[in-house]
Amino acid sequence: MDPKWNEDLPIYRQLRDRVVAMILEGVLGDGDALPSVRNVAAEYRLNPLTVLKGYQELVDENLVEKKRGRGMFVTDGARKQLLKDERQRFLDKEWPEVVATIKRLGLDVASLLEQVKESDDAGGAE
Amino acid sequence: MTSLVTASNVSKRYGDIRAVDNVSFEIEKGKIMGLFGPNGAGKTTLLKAVLGLTDCEGQLSVLGLDPFKQRKALMKNICFIADVAVLPRWIKVSQLLEFMEWTHPNFSRQRAEDLLSRTKVRKDAKVRELSKGMVTQLHLSIITAIDAKLLVLDEPTLGLDIIFRKEFYGNLLSDYFDGERTILITTHQVEEIENLMTDIMFINDGRILLDSSMETLPATYIELTTSGADADTARRLGPIYERDVFGKKVMSFEGVDRERLEGLGEAHTPSVADLFVAKVKGAAA
Numbered sequence: 394m395d396p397k398w399n400e401d402l403p404i405y406r407q408l409r410d411r412v413v414a415m416i417l418e419g420v421l422g423d424g425d426a427l428p429s430v431r432n433v434a435a436e437y438r439l440n441p442l443t444v445l446k447g448y449q450e451l452v453d454e455n456l457v458e459k460k461r462g463r464g465m466f467v468t469d470g471a472r473k474q475l476l477k478d479e480r481q482r483f484l485d486k487e488w489p490e491v492v493a494t495i496k497r498l499g500l501d502v503a504s505l506l507e508q509v510k511e512s513d514d515a516g517g518a519e
Numbered sequence: 520m521t522s523l524v525t526a527s528n529v530s531k532r533y534g535d536i537r538a539v540d541n542v543s544f545e546i547e548k549g550k551i552m553g554l555f556g557p558n559g560a561g562k563t564t565l566l567k568a569v570l571g572l573t574d575c576e577g578q579l580s581v582l583g584l585d586p587f588k589q590r591k592a593l594m595k596n597i598c599f600i601a602d603v604a605v606l607p608r609w610i611k612v613s614q615l616l617e618f619m620e621w622t623h624p625n626f627s628r629q630r631a632e633d634l635l636s637r638t639k640v641r642k643d644a645k646v647r648e649l650s651k652g653m654v655t656q657l658h659l660s661i662i663t664a665i666d667a668k669l670l671v672l673d674e675p676t677l678g679l680d681i682i683f684r685k686e687f688y689g690n691l692l693s694d695y696f697d698g699e700r701t702i703l704i705t706t707h708q709v710e711e712i713e714n715l716m717t718d719i720m721f722i723n724d725g726r727i728l729l730d731s732s733m734e735t736l737p738a739t740y741i742e743l744t745t746s747g748a749d750a751d752t753a754r755r756l757g758p759i760y761e762r763d764v765f766g767k768k769v770m771s772f773e774g775v776d777r778e779r780l781e782g783l784g785e786a787h788t789p790s791v792a793d794l795f796v797a798k799v800k801g802a803a804a
Binding site: 398400401404431432434435436437438439440441442443 | 551685688689690692693696698711712714715716717733787788790
């Protein structure tokens with residue numbers, strides 16, 4: 394029930410990351426309301442200012458918008474934007490490492506892709 | 520005036536013992552201040568002075584009033600939950616609500632009933648028929664139905680099981696705290712309120728060991744896990760406290776630059792509980 398906070402990252406930052414994960418996973422869709430500051434504070438026994446600071450980060454990144462008197466909402470296109478950023482990050486940082494590993498181990502790219510395709514067909518692709 | 524409580528050079532003596540020894544601090548409006556100290560450190564005496572339940576030397580102002588001399592006026596805007604259950608055992612819940620309505624000008628019976636309806640506390644029950652957890656729920660419902668500027672909690676969750684304790688702080692945040700009101704809490708259960716408070720104060724032997732906002736703690740206090748030659752180098756930077764953990768040295772530093780420590784081992788921000796031990800034991804050494 395209780396989240397485990399990482400001691401070396403400010404909690405507001407971890408809250409921000411959690412909301413980002415929820416948007417990426419599709420738990421929060423475009424236009425969905427974020428849980429109220431008061432509810433999050435009470436649920437996790439956090440100072441409301443900490444929660445607000447986490448939400449403010451998301452507002453600054455244009456992922457969330459404040460609607461006066463009604464709370465915070467996921468911005469239209471937030472998931473798309475995040476996916477774009479995440480894909481770019483994967484291609485820039487992780488993909489070159491994967492390619493290097495494939496080469497180092499002498500794996501055959503075509504047969505790897507074939508395997509991915511087979512497991513997708515068997516498990517029902519998204 | 521944003522400072523709700525101002526203490527300057529406050530002392531309280533019981534015979535030869537200085538329970539509170541020349542203490543100065545401020546609590547600003549809208550803050551949640553956690554007050555920690557070992558048993559007999561002077562926490563309760565200090566709270567009593569703030570509540571006007573005891574006189575003291577020095578200057579103490581609460582909501583702009585002298586708490587001891589103007590206690591009656593102060594009580595309109597202040598509420599308190601003590602570590603000992605103070606509700607009379609023979610009283611019925613409904614009678615208690617009536618009594619509060621008669622005696623306290625800022626008490627909202629409607630609000631208390633709304634809050635109680637979310638608990639298992641029945642209005643026709645007597646206090647003595649309620650479990651300890653339920654008495655605390657009742658107490659909190661009554662207290663949060665008072666429109667007060669300052670709430671003082673002295674070990675509010677003592678003796679409660681973990682579910683009630685979590686609920687207590689959850690309810691406090693959802694029903695009482697609104698950023699305008701101010702809360703002063705003492706507890707031994709540091710980790711319970713670690714992420715909830717805005718300000719922190721350590722007291723020992725009647726003196727303040729630490730008085731800081733939570734936000735500035737990471738810049739001031741660093742815990743370093745190190746060993747071997749690095750440990751010797753680090754020791755020269757003057758840690759306030761050192762302990763052994765699994766063959767490594769864990770040193771607590773105050774006001775030493777993070778950059779100077781980072782090459783010497785693993786540097787991170789201490790938990791409030793570890794910082795408390797470091798300050799209390801470090802001061803004694």
